[in-house]
Amino acid sequence: MNILFAASEVAPFVKTGGLADVAGSLPKALQRAGSNVRVILPLYGAIGAHWRNQMTFLFHFNVTLAWRSVYCGLFSLEKDGVTYYFVDNEHYFNRNELYGHYDDGERFGYFCRAVVECIPKLDWVPDVVHCNDWQTALIPIYLKEDGNRIPMLASIRTVFTIHNVEYQGRYGRETLEDLFGLPAYWYENGAMEYCGDISLMKGAICAADFITTVSPTYAQELHYAFYAHGMEGILSGNAHKLQGILNGIDIDVYNPATDPALFQTYTADDLSGKARNKQELQRALGLNLEPDLPIIACISRLVPHKGLDLVTTVLSQMMELPIQFVVLGRGDWQFEQAFVNARQQYPSRLSANTMYSSSLAMNIYAGADLFLMPSKSEPCGLSQMIAMRYGTLPIVRQTGGLKDTVSPYNQYTGEGNGFAFSDYNAHDMLHVIREAVSLYQNREIWHTLMQRDMNADFSWNKSANEYLHIYSRLVQ
Numbered sequence: 001m002n003i004l005f006a007a008s009e010v011a012p013f014v015k016t017g018g019l020a021d022v023a024g025s026l027p028k029a030l031q032r033a034g035s036n037v038r039v040i041l042p043l044y045g046a047i048g049a050h051w052r053n054q055m056t057f058l059f060h061f062n063v064t065l066a067w068r069s070v071y072c073g074l075f076s077l078e079k080d081g082v083t084y085y086f087v088d089n090e091h092y093f094n095r096n097e098l099y100g101h102y103d104d105g106e107r108f109g110y111f112c113r114a115v116v117e118c119i120p121k122l123d124w125v126p127d128v129v130h131c132n133d134w135q136t137a138l139i140p141i142y143l144k145e146d147g148n149r150i151p152m153l154a155s156i157r158t159v160f161t162i163h164n165v166e167y168q169g170r171y172g173r174e175t176l177e178d179l180f181g182l183p184a185y186w187y188e189n190g191a192m193e194y195c196g197d198i199s200l201m202k203g204a205i206c207a208a209d210f211i212t213t214v215s216p217t218y219a220q221e222l223h224y225a226f227y228a229h230g231m232e233g234i235l236s237g238n239a240h241k242l243q244g245i246l247n248g249i250d251i252d253v254y255n256p257a258t259d260p261a262l263f264q265t266y267t268a269d270d271l272s273g274k275a276r277n278k279q280e281l282q283r284a285l286g287l288n289l290e291p292d293l294p295i296i297a298c299i300s301r302l303v304p305h306k307g308l309d310l311v312t313t314v315l316s317q318m319m320e321l322p323i324q325f326v327v328l329g330r331g332d333w334q335f336e337q338a339f340v341n342a343r344q345q346y347p348s349r350l351s352a353n354t355m356y357s358s359s360l361a362m363n364i365y366a367g368a369d370l371f372l373m374p375s376k377s378e379p380c381g382l383s384q385m386i387a388m389r390y391g392t393l394p395i396v397r398q399t400g401g402l403k404d405t406v407s408p409y410n411q412y413t414g415e416g417n418g419f420a421f422s423d424y425n426a427h428d429m430l431h432v433i434r435e436a437v438s439l440y441q442n443r444e445i446w447h448t449l450m451q452r453d454m455n456a457d458f459s460w461n462k463s464a465n466e467y468l469h470i471y472s473r474l475v476q
């Protein structure tokens with residue numbers, strides 16, 4: 001079966017978040033499981049010479065975006081058995097940031113047109129186009145439209161995956177014809193209409209043959225207004241074609257036994273390297289060298305839905321505990337400022353790093369003891385899985401994929417792989433942090449939990465098969 005996987009970011013070429021990790025690792029797993037997968041993404045300025053030197057120029061053509069006729073060059077590159085296509089248009093994609101431009105609608109409308117228009121020009125026909133998030137939401141819609149004229153497109157099935165329902169691609173009504181080149185009925189029949197505007201995500205929910213999201217619990221949560229940001233009605237109406245499939249992580253990339261970013265590699269059977277990573281992390285961050293104080297880490301975009309207001313609310317009570325606290329991430333000013341201020345107060349025990357660095361992130365996953373992720377909502381979350389793979393026990397709020405991957409330690413049965421609370425409440429979180437910190441003193445139990453987490457299966461094997469199952473049902 002041929003699968004074309006479309007995403008607006010793909011690791012290791014270009015990454016701002018978890019979407020890139022998934023788009024970088026799921027296609028490889030699908031390919032290993034026996035399908036033929038090709039991935040298509042924009043050729044951003046941020047994709048460096050290292051990758052560009054390996055690309056082959058295939059062809060160029062002009063994409064029709066409403067009344068515009070716009071250049072498109074197609075490049076390709078092969079890596080780990082997967083073919084990657086890069087859509088080249090410097091005007092749209094040679095910019096510093098991936099998102100956040102005044103013309104994002106036009107940029108990703110163009111990308112979706114380019115994907116649909118390049119298909120008949122390839123020497124390969126996909127059975128399924130798998131789209132991800134609002135940036136690719138127009139693809140199922142364009143395939144329906146163009147399929148009326150081009151029979152080969154009409155036979156292609158579509159899957160649309162929601163990685164985060166909060167970002168929907170909402171634009172003014174007037175953009176439907178003039179910018180996206182779609183007939184008025186996409187608005188009039190309600191498929192793309194949203195509060196008098198148009199919503200690309202809503203259109204994809206209606207037009208795609210199947211919808212997935214990135215954990216079973218989030219699929220349930222999406223029926224409720226608290227989580228679905230206005231999409232609850234249309235998603236409930238389409239529940240028959242909605243399924244939650246838990247993300248995996250790339251266990252070859254995230255592997256403490258081989259990770260070149262670590263000060264010392266280690267395994268579940270020999271954890272001595274983890275202590276060394278902790279010591280080097282403390283040294284690198286200017287914390288006191290205290291092997292027996294648990295380090296609680298938080299690596300996150302510093303935005304409200306990550307639950308950081310819970311942390312800032314009880315930060316001073318947290319710091320009364322015998323812990324060190326490490327934050328890494330950029331985001332909203334009030335959170336950055338709260339952590340930077342706290343650093344002044346606890347210079348030897350708190351480290352606030354308001355930036356993003358993937359090598360420091362890996363050193364933190366390896367050197368910390370606990371990983372805090374109190375998200376208000378979390379479609380899947382990958383960090384908690386990465387932390388567990390590195391023997392760092394998660395403290396999470398039970399929502400979305402956090403609920404599906406972390407089960408709280410039960411002192412009576414010994415079951416569980418981390419710590420969890422369910423209500424969005426700072427003192428509930430604090431209570432669980434206290435429990436975790438006191439359990440840390442019991443080295444024997446702690447070791448068992450570390451080993452349990454490091455030996456758990458966070459690979460794509462099971463979930464890739466679930467996707468394959470969906471593809472084959474659609475194609476039959």
Ligand code: GLC
Binds near residue numbers: 018164401
């Ligand atoms: C988004 C979600 C995150 C998920 C990731 C990959 O970034 O917020 O929870 O893990 O997509 O699907």
